[in-house]
Amino acid sequence: MIGIEDCLSEVMSIPGALDAVLVEPVSGMAVMGSGLPDPARSAAGLTETFRAALEGIALASPEGTVRIDNMIITTETSHHLIKTIEMVFDGPLLICLRLDLERSNLALAQWRLGTITDQLMAH
């Protein structure tokens, strides 16, 4: 069982990790960031990304309602991994990790991110 601070340092130990931020997407707040010059700005951008994806995917899905489990956005320099964590109230929380394109293994990173968030929520 780990707390928020340990969770973030575990995430940063994933091979190829460049920076990470924990975002509360309802208010768009950066709960905690690591390796980022301006976590508040990143949180604002990631919140918009998540919201846009949620609305777009809801329209694109025949059933209409969706719950995003995770998102991967690959740019020319990095992978952005966005994973949702369901919370007791007012959820979800987003854990957002940026990985170096050359030095990371996407499958390994996704698996590690999953185990770390499980540890955060484990009773």
Added chain:
Amino acid sequence: MTPPTLDTVLTRLAADNATGSLRVGKDGTVYLTGGRVSYVECATTPGVEELLTASGRISASGVRGIRQASGPEADGGDLLVQKGVLSRGELEFCVLGATLDASFFLLRPAGTPRSRFKEGDTHWLGTHWYFDVPGLFRECERRRARLEQAWPSGELDGQAVVPVGRLNGGHVLLTASQWELVLAADSTATPLDLARRLGRPAYSTLLAVRELAAAGLLATSAEDEPGAPALPKRTPAKPSGDAAERRPPPLADATDVNLLIRLRDALEAL
């Protein structure tokens, strides 16, 4: 003599590395640990106790039991984790969320309520998250800007939430919390009543109400009362990061006018 603002009082306590509780009028309490804010409770927002009972994790009597069992060192939060009510991460997030929610309503910039500091007093949950005082005020300000951006009128904040009976368009997209609100709205409950009833933070309920209003999904009293002022026009949404950085429009300078006159003269001389 008017009492000092809450901002001044808290900044002074932070500089003194104070530990204790600051009672703010009749509305709430700010808990400090070593000069940093560790918990805030406010009469109008649900605290950790209400959030936990509303989520069904523990009964109200269960919370009372743990509260009584927590010793003078205030380890109630640790007890909750040990009993498996919630994980350490969930506890931290719960404390953080409840603190920010209460701060938003308690630490209003204009208010100068009487406050009383009780040295050494701690909250029964113990200390599970910290905010530095300027950071907390900054976050409250950011949230205020976010609310204004969603719908720039506080008119609906204190009124009963009444969803419209008929949609203007063919379909509508709602977030999970907006859906809950529409379902729970009984045309008498205000946003704060609904937040309590649903066990949701008051701020996010207010935000969801304003977003619903912006989408034209709520009946506004302005439509019922002839002669009432119309709601302000909705401004196009901007990325939330820009809200705090929005600059006032530049003021016209006398030199600009002179330049324009010279330019006109030059053009006429051609």
